[in-house]
Every structure is written in structure tokens, then in C-alpha cells.
Amino acid sequence: MNKFLININGELFNEENAKISVFDRGFLYGDSVYEATRTFNRKAFRIDHHLDRLFSSAQKIELIPSYSKSEILENINQTIKASAHENILLRIILTRGTNSDLGLDPQLASVNNLIIISKAIAPNPDWWLKDGVSMVFYQKTTNTRGSLPKTGNYQENILAYKNAATKGAYDAIMINTDGHITESTTSNIWIIKDGILLTPPLADGVLNGLTRKTLIELAHREKISFKEQSLTKADFFSASECFITSTTRNLVPVTKVEGNPIGTGLPGQKTIELLKMYLEFVAKT
């Protein structure tokens, strides 16, 4: 049973045959936007939010979609239906299209390419919840502010990840040029400090994560003390708990930063409660 099933402009391919023109602008220039979502009960989770964000990312890079949201949704549902797997990750990539010539001019491509990569989801490893993961900081060289678009330009995040892996850490916590914590390379980051749940505001140059958004909604609903607040390294070292959120991995406890234990050095009690609350919520969708 294939782990992957790929939909390219409405046609289904297995891993070996899923190919795109070398003139595709995503390949040539990273000129694409994307979303990553997953299914629960064979249904794409909060897909309307993902499609809204995909179109918002497209707008930020002045990409005018040649696919409508309902056409993209149709291709997503076609992929879910054809997949042999109960739970899949869906990476939805919209590129500015195939160039008729080399060159940056967006007018060289008139029709987008829509690529949906579906992948069987493995459950999170047990040790994530038992021991938590470790992180190191990474100083970004860009001073991009505001809610970031999700694009095919991931060079800096790759360097951040690679640097963390070299140091034996699970992932990196990125810092913007103002010295503010932003996010991890493919997830949002949170701490609990003085009993308050904290995460950096989008304005600091953060991806508007949908698990982040869902958790904020749940915190409000459950009257959990919560604030969006600019955070520094020092806040992490004085935090009692820390975790990351991602669509595919839900909540993952972070128990060590730069080799120093966060709180007790074990997954925090509030983190586990938030994870439980989150999983109960998604189970009902």
C-alpha cells in the first residue's frame, strides 16, 4: 500500500510518477504558496480556514489564483476518496504556473499548477509525550514582520532546522531581528509562565497557524488565562512549560531549550490538559 498519493491538476499519480515541469515557477523560483492539513475521520480538518489562508498567502505574493476555492476543494476530496488510508496529511501547493520562458515576470505563466500530496499519517512517537522534545534558538537574518505567507521559499527554515539537528535538538525556535521569538520551523510555539498561556503575536513575523488559532479559541471558551505577547529568550528560561502546535502533530511538549530544562524538565501538566482538550475538540469535527 503506497504511503503517498499525488494529485496534479486533477490527475492522480503514485510517488514515482508524480512529476512537474522544470519550468514550473515553484521549481525555478519557489514561486508558490501552500497549506498543510490533515484528515480526521476521512474529512479534511477545518478546510475552509486552510483555503482562506491559502488565498491570503497568494494575495501577499500577488498571485492571482486561476483555481477557485471550490475547485481546489474538489481536488482535495478526490484525493481523500482515492486514498487507501484512514488518516492522511495533505500538502496543498499552488504554484504561479509553468513559465513559457525563463524569467521572473509573472506574466510568463498564465495558469497555476495545483499539486496535492497526500501521505499516510503515522501516530506521534510515544516518547514525545513521555519525555518531550528539545529545542535550540536560531537567529533569523530577515526582519519580516506581520503574519507570514506560507510560500515555497523555505531556505532559512531549512538552515534553522539543520542547525538544530546538528546540535542534537528536535527543532529550532526562531528569533527575529528585533530579538523576539517567532515560531519553530514548521510549528507555532507557546509557553506557560506565571500560570498564563503565552504565544507570540502574528505581528512579530509568525505564521497564522490553524492549530494555534483553534487553541486560542478553545482557551477563550474554557476561560484559560491567555495572552498574545512578544517573547524573548529570557521568557523561555523562566517559563514553567513549553510546547509547539502543528496541524499534523497537534501539541508536542518541549522540555529542554538550549540544554536547559523547562520547569521540571518533563511535559507540563497544563500542556497535557491542553492536548487532551484539543484532541476532544477535533474528535468531534
Added chain:
Amino acid sequence: MNKFLININGELFNEENAKISVFDRGFLYGDSVYEATRTFNRKAFRIDHHLDRLFSSAQKIELIPSYSKSEILENINQTIKASAHENILLRIILTRGTNSDLGLDPQLASVNNLIIISKAIAPNPDWWLKDGVSMVFYQKTTNTRGSLPKTGNYQENILAYKNAATKGAYDAIMINTDGHITESTTSNIWIIKDGILLTPPLADGVLNGLTRKTLIELAHREKISFKEQSLTKADFFSASECFITSTTRNLVPVTKVEGNPIGTGLPGQKTIELLKMYLEFVAKT
């Protein structure tokens, strides 16, 4: 006669069949480096410099090439030999490879993909030399410093180009967050002011262009008054001449910036002399 001929890992394809896996990291994350060179007399121009810079770009993004320089050169020469055209542009793309799974981890790809796109070069349009081209400024949001790697992350340059095209300009002159002029979207930029030839230093966040490098060598040889110097918008408005350099386009006179004429508003005399000197040099290679 096909305009394009594409070499993918040593195999030749025409435009329609030149495809790459959607798991290629260049496609997924812009995780690639590249070079653009051209042939003169069916020989790749200063190819040793280009291969050196390709490997230097790779080093900057911590990409360890699985191809040696001589293997890449072999594929380049194979492409030139197979091409039906006398003068071709060569875009040499080295991606970190095809991922075995989704994810930023560079270890998910063990072998690079080498793609060489060759294209018949059309001569520069006559009006470039007769009238010159117009430019507008573009404020970058990144404060990257030093000599830039040439990677598959070109989103910001695309936005800069698009903004210029919307305003009816030929291209954009980019400004870093320190307020210093860096380069155009795919070329280096120069002015002549008080009789001195000036171009921004690499330290301001500039690509180490090989036509730029060649012209600096020629300026030294010919004892032309030249300085690498940080430049601002104001320098452009008080310049007597302006031009850009690019491997495929050589020197192109810039006669208007933000709607204001540079000098007389016609291609400058020194620019034409430098172009003549440059063409004489490359004709002998």
C-alpha cells in the same frame, strides 16, 4: 528547431518532457542553488568562475554537492554539444535532491538533482542601446548582508519585478533595510558620478555577478576611475550615467529612474565605451 534543450541528471529532454519529481526539494522548498551563464563561440563563458560560485552558494546554504565540478562541467558540455543553437543561455540548477518523505530535514534527500536548461539567446533589442531602459526603486524587507547566494528563493525579487512592470518600468533597483542600493532583480547596477564608475559593495547584500567581476577587472586593467561604494537613491539622481550588467544581456543603459532622466536621459558615452570594451573582451575568449 526547439528553443530549449534540458539536461536532467545527464539525460536530455525537450521542453515538454523535462520534468522533475514533486518531492524535489527545489520544488517543495526552493532548496536549490543555480547559475546562469551563456556561450560565446559554443563555449561556456568563464565556466570555472560560475562553478566556483555555484559551490560557494551551495556552501552558504550548507548543501553538500553530490556532483563534482568536473561532472557538472561534463553535463554542461554535453548540453552545448547537443544544442542546435550557436549562442545559448545555460541555467544550471543544483537542488538538494528528491526527498524520501515530506519534511525540511536535508537528510531526507541523499543525492542532488542537476538540471541544466539551455535556451537559444536572442540578441538584445535595438532600443535598449538607443533609448536605454527605465527603472523604479523597490524597498526590500530583508536586511541580508554580504555576498548573496544564488538560490531557488526568488519571491522578493519577483515582487520587485512585478511592482516595476506595473509602473511601466523595465525592472527594479532594490534597496536594503539600511537604505543602501543593492542590485536589480537579475542584474548588478552601476552609476557614473563625478567621472567615477561606482557600484555597491558585496557587503551591502549584492550578488557577486560575474559580468560585474569582469568589468571591475577591465576597469583596473584600463585604469578607469572606479570605486565599490555604498549608494543611496540620491546618488542615482545626481549620477551622469547608469547601467546594469548581466551575463545574458551584457551592459544595458538605464536612462530613467522613477521617471527622472539620468544625465542627458540618453545612454551615456562612458556606458557605451564600457560595453564596447566588454564585448571586445568576451569576443576574444
